[in-house]
Amino acid sequence: MFPECGGVTDQTIAEQTRVTGLVNTARNSVGCQWLQGGGILGPHFSFTWYRGSPIGRERKTEELSRASVEDINIEGHSGFIALGTDPTIGNNLCEVGIQFQDDFIEWSISFNEQPFPDPCDVAKELTRQSIVNAK
Amino acid sequence: MSRLRRRALAGMVAAMSVLVLLTGCTSTVQGTATKSGTGDVPRNDDSAKQYPNLLKECEVLTEDILAKTVGADPLDIQSTFVGAVCRWQAANPAGLIDITRFWYEQGSLDNEKKVAQSLNYQIENRSIAGVPSIVMKPNDPNGACGVASDAGGVVGWWVNPQTPGIDACGMVIKLMELTLATSS
Numbered sequence: 001m002f003p004e005c006g007g008v009t010d011q012t013i014a015e016q017t018r019v020t021g022l023v024n025t026a027r028n029s030v031g032c033q034w035l036q037g038g039g040i041l042g043p044h045f046s047f048t049w050y051r052g053s054p055i056g057r058e059r060k061t062e063e064l065s066r067a068s069v070e071d072i073n074i075e076g077h078s079g080f081i082a083l084g085t086d087p088t089i090g091n092n093l094c095e096v097g098i099q100f101q102d103d104f105i106e107w108s109i110s111f112n113e114q115p116f117p118d119p120c121d122v123a124k125e126l127t128r129q130s131i132v133n134a135k
Numbered sequence: 136m137s138r139l140r141r142r143a144l145a146g147m148v149a150a151m152s153v154l155v156l157l158t159g160c161t162s163t164v165q166g167t168a169t170k171s172g173t174g175d176v177p178r179n180d181d182s183a184k185q186y187p188n189l190l191k192e193c194e195v196l197t198e199d200i201l202a203k204t205v206g207a208d209p210l211d212i213q214s215t216f217v218g219a220v221c222r223w224q225a226a227n228p229a230g231l232i233d234i235t236r237f238w239y240e241q242g243s244l245d246n247e248k249k250v251a252q253s254l255n256y257q258i259e260n261r262s263i264a265g266v267p268s269i270v271m272k273p274n275d276p277n278g279a280c281g282v283a284s285d286a287g288g289v290v291g292w293w294v295n296p297q298t299p300g301i302d303a304c305g306m307v308i309k310l311m312e313l314t315l316a317t318s319s
Contacts, residue, residue, distance in 0.1 A: 001253050026233040028281055028293040029250050029271065030220055038231055038297050040213050040224050044137050051250065052242025052288060053219045061136050061218055084137075093137060102241060108137045108216070135253075 005032035006047045006105065007133030008126055016122045017109065019043055044110040047130065055079065055097055055104040062095060074098060074124060075131045081120060084110070094119035096127045105130060136218045192238065193221035196313055201225065204309050205232045205294060206301075230298030235281075236310075240288040244269065247283040247291065256281075263308060264315040270304060280304035282311045290314060 010024055013034050022045070023038035031049055036042030050058070062069045062082035072081040077098045084093030093110040107126045109119040193214060196204075202212040202225050211226035223234045239247075248269055251258050257272040268284040275295075280303035283291035292310040294303040 001250070004254055023297070025224070025231070025297060026222060026235050026293065026295045027275070028235060028273065028279060028295060029247070029254055029256070030235050030237050030291075030293060033215065033222060033233065035215075035224075040215055044215060046137070046216060046222070048216070048220050050219055050237075050239065051246055052239040054241070058136065058218055065136065095136060106136075110137045 001135045002049050002105065002130060003133055003135070004028075006049070006107075006126070006130030008032075008047065008129055010034070012126075012129070013045055016117075016125060017043065017045055017111075018117055019045075019111075041112075043112050043116075044108065046106075046108045047126070048106045048108070049103065050106065051103045053102075053104070055099045058097055058104070058106065062097075066093075066095075067091075072096065072098075072124075074127050077131060079104065081123070083120060089114050089116075092116065092119060094123040096120075096123040098127055098131065100134075136216065138214050138217055192219070193217050193236065195236070195238075196310065198223070200313060201234060201310070204313070205234065205306050207232065227296070227301060229301055230296060232297070232301065232303075232306075233293075233295040234310075235293040235295070236291070237293075238287065238290045242289040244283055244285040244289050247289050251281075251283075263311045266315055268311065270308065272304070277301070278303050280307050282307040284311055284315065286315060 014022055019036055021036050022034040024032050025035050025038050026033040031047045033046040059080045066082040067085045069080050069082045072079055079098035082095045083091055086092045095108045097104050097106040107123045109123045198212050199209040202209040205225050206227040207225035212223055214223050216222035219238055221236045225232050251271045259270040261268055263284055266284045266286050268282055271281040273279055277296045277299050279295045281293040283289050292307040294306045296303055
């Protein structure tokens, strides 16, 4: 069982992403989404808990869309890490999916303007915290 | 998966939408209908398997219908996340509304109930379009409300308003009625 937002606080999201004015706009049993000022024009960050849903399908979607998708293991749990590149601002997007039996969780980190920290460092750290927070 | 605003993906999605329009209306498939998730389905499919409807599944209801149901202009809705979980944001005159749709094809209504209980949500059992369902209410100042129904595994909707005073439960129930009507 994961707590809401994978147990990650709004404050941790702000610290990790270094983005100010984030609003948690979709906090529910599926996950959470943080948007700057609550609107869609800025960066997008989200946690999603897929219950009884194949990680293979999500990975396939990533493989069709992203610059690279590789295997990853975090805290002893395996999954994928997908990197997205924007032609003007570079590697701005990273998504980490980790399997738990029939479920998987996904952290999605997407920046829209420079400067920003390495999105995969952010995604990996938030994933690590969520795994630790699971009951 | 985050909905990228890159031109390449937008082009791909547009092309696939056209394909869906061209092929989506006239096909007849023979056989016996079975509930998704039953039978010899592997618990976690290998990524090499083919999933022809990868990006289509967020379009169970069109964005026009979504926008109208939450009181927004059809031009004021935007997809932000796609896959087995889809998210949109729509502009109701009273404030922004985030919509989440989930479809856990190997999940169950019982499991959703357990998760909702563990999150201390208020849960109401009810039938929607004749399908066993639950309505979930977190302790949210803006009145967020969710619904899950025992269909195709488990399917559900959440409406998270960014301001109070919006009938989120009425909206998710309407969205579910529309979903169950179109998935027969």
